[in-house]
Amino acid sequence: MIAAELLPKIRKVAPGTELRRALDEIVNANIGSLVVFLDDLKSREAMLQGGFYIGSAFSVQKLYELSKMDGAIIVDKAITRIFAANVHLIPDAAIPTDETGMRHRTAERVAKQTGRLVIAVSQKKGGITVFYKNYKHRLHNLNMLMTRFNLTLNSLARLREALDRQIHGMNIEEFEYEVQLLDVVSVINRAREILTIPQEIEPFVVEAGVEGRLSAMQFKTMSLEIRTLLTAIIMDYSKKEPGDAEVAATIKNLITRKTRDLTLIAKMLGWKVATEADLQQTTLVPRGYRLLTCLAKIPMPVARNVVRQFSSIPRIRNANAASLKRIDGIGEKRAGSILESIRMIRARLLYR
Numbered sequence: 511m512i513a514a515e516l517l518p519k520i521r522k523v524a525p526g527t528e529l530r531r532a533l534d535e536i537v538n539a540n541i542g543s544l545v546v547f548l549d550d551l552k553s554r555e556a557m558l559q560g561g562f563y564i565g566s567a568f569s570v571q572k573l574y575e576l577s578k579m580d581g582a583i584i585v586d587k588a589i590t591r592i593f594a595a596n597v598h599l600i601p602d603a604a605i606p607t608d609e610t611g612m613r614h615r616t617a618e619r620v621a622k623q624t625g626r627l628v629i630a631v632s633q634k635k636g637g638i639t640v641f642y643k644n645y646k647h648r649l650h651n652l653n654m655l656m657t658r659f660n661l662t663l664n665s666l667a668r669l670r671e672a673l674d675r676q677i678h679g680m681n682i683e684e685f686e687y688e689v690q691l692l693d694v695v696s697v698i699n700r701a702r703e704i705l706t707i708p709q710e711i712e713p714f715v716v717e718a719g720v721e722g723r724l725s726a727m728q729f730k731t732m733s734l735e736i737r738t739l740l741t742a743i744i745m746d747y748s749k750k751e752p753g754d755a756e757v758a759a760t761i762k763n764l765i766t767r768k769t770r771d772l773t774l775i776a777k778m779l780g781w782k783v784a785t786e787a788d789l790q791q792t793t794l795v796p797r798g799y800r801l802l803t804c805l806a807k808i809p810m811p812v813a814r815n816v817v818r819q820f821s822s823i824p825r826i827r828n829a830n831a832a833s834l835k836r837i838d839g840i841g842e843k844r845a846g847s848i849l850e851s852i853r854m855i856r857a858r859l860l861y862r
Contacts, residue, residue: 512713516645519627522589523640524719525652529589532573533631533638542633543577544613546599547587547626554624558584561597568592577631582616587627617641655718659725662711666704666732673700677739681855684796684823692789694747695775701740702764702775708733709765737761741810742800749780751797751817798823805851812839816848827852 512520523530536543548554561581566572568590576583581596601619609615617630621641628641638649676697683689708729715722715729744757752760760778769775776783776792783789801823802813815837820826826848834845 512647512717513645516640516642516647517713517716519640519642520647520649520713520717521719522627523629523638523649524717526720528568528570529573530719532570533629535570535574536577536631537636537638539574540633540636541577542613543573543629543631544582544599544617545573545629545631546582546584546597546620546624547589547628548584548593548624549587551584551593557600557620557623558594559598559600561594563594564592566592614639618646621646649717650714652718652721655714655722656725658714659711659718659722662707663725663728666707666729669700669704669707670732670736673697673704673736676700678858681858684801685827685855687824688793688795689747690790691747691776691781691783691792691794692772692786694743694794695772695779695789698740698743698764698775699770699772701736701743702768704736705733705740705761706765706768739800739804740764742803744779745799746796747779747794796823797821798826801826801851801855802848805855806844806847808844808847809839812837812844815839827856 523533533543551558561584568585572592573583573585576592576595579596582599583592584594584597585592599616599620601616601623603619605619605622607615607618607622609618611632613632614630617628617639618641620626621628622644625643630639630641631637632639640647640649676693680689680693680697683693711729715726718725740761741757744760745752748756748760763778764775767774772786772789773783776789781792783792797817798820799810799813799817802808802816803810808816816826816834819837820829829848831842831845831849834840834848835842840848
């Protein structure tokens with residue numbers, strides 16, 4: 511996993527940036543390079559030996575051409591100017607490093623000593639390694655990243671299919687008045703699993719830059735859908751109806767704790783249970799938020815008005831257009847959407 515503090519630095523060298531274009535040209539030419547990003551050159555005079563100072567505007571071609579010399583290149587942190595080239599770096603030799611090549615040993619020590627970004631391009635292997643403070647990360651091959659994204663998307667699709675089957679079962683239980691708490695927390699657990707995957711792969715999406723844009727959009731879309739679903743389920747089945755801040759805190763807790771303990775998930779909803787048997791014996795009546803927001807596509811503030819009026823799905827499903835339109839925010843179109851969602855679920859129950 512890539513450290514969060516390192517991600518902004520990796521974003522600077524992601525495909526689509528001018529810096530990455532220059533680095534790729536260096537890799538393709540098999541010449542290697544050492545680039546240090548500093549603004550305060552005078553304070554680092556003891557470390558920077560020789561070379562020549564040019565103070566030129568940054569460009570892909572200039573960085574590539576200057577890499578043909580043996581020394582390091584000094585670039586400003588904003589990557590707008592090249593200050594110096596062919597610089598001999600003399601970092602503190604007492605700083606530990608487990609790198610073997612001289613270029614990479616120097617890069618790691620300079621990054622640790624200055625706390626700045628340093629990039630080393632291997633001449634033999636063609637790899638690009640990012641050093642920053644005590645962190646280091648070798649950039650992955652782009653083809654490998656895209657393969658990983660495709661595999662992840664396939665895994666997410668399978669998990670989503672399994673979740674949809676569970677949701678279908680929940681639809682049936684909801685229209686038969688009661689839902690087992692066990693089924694509720696099982697659905698929440700599956701949704702939690704889906705939400706954690708895009709978070710885990712996000713650093714690699716950052717690394718892929720523009721090449722990972724499509725995958726990033728797909729991950730984001732699925733995450734938003736699952737988060738909306740999870741929000742509605744938490745609001746439907748929490749013992750005490752939660753506010754927006756409480757729902758957000760619960761989702762964050764689910765993701766960060768990464769628990770698969772179904773009883774613990776139930777406790778996050780406010781239910782006092784100790785065993786799976788307790789989950790099976792506890793039955794709940796949903797308030798109707800998932801029906802309204804996920805199926806009928808009613809905005810959450812308006813859904814709150816509907817739930818405040820009817821309090822549960824059994825009462826909502828017996829409502830008519832006239833009673834719905836008396837609620838603030840519900841007009842002809844939204845009343846029709848609610849009734850159509852109810853009709854569709856009832857129709858599916860006939861063919862289960």
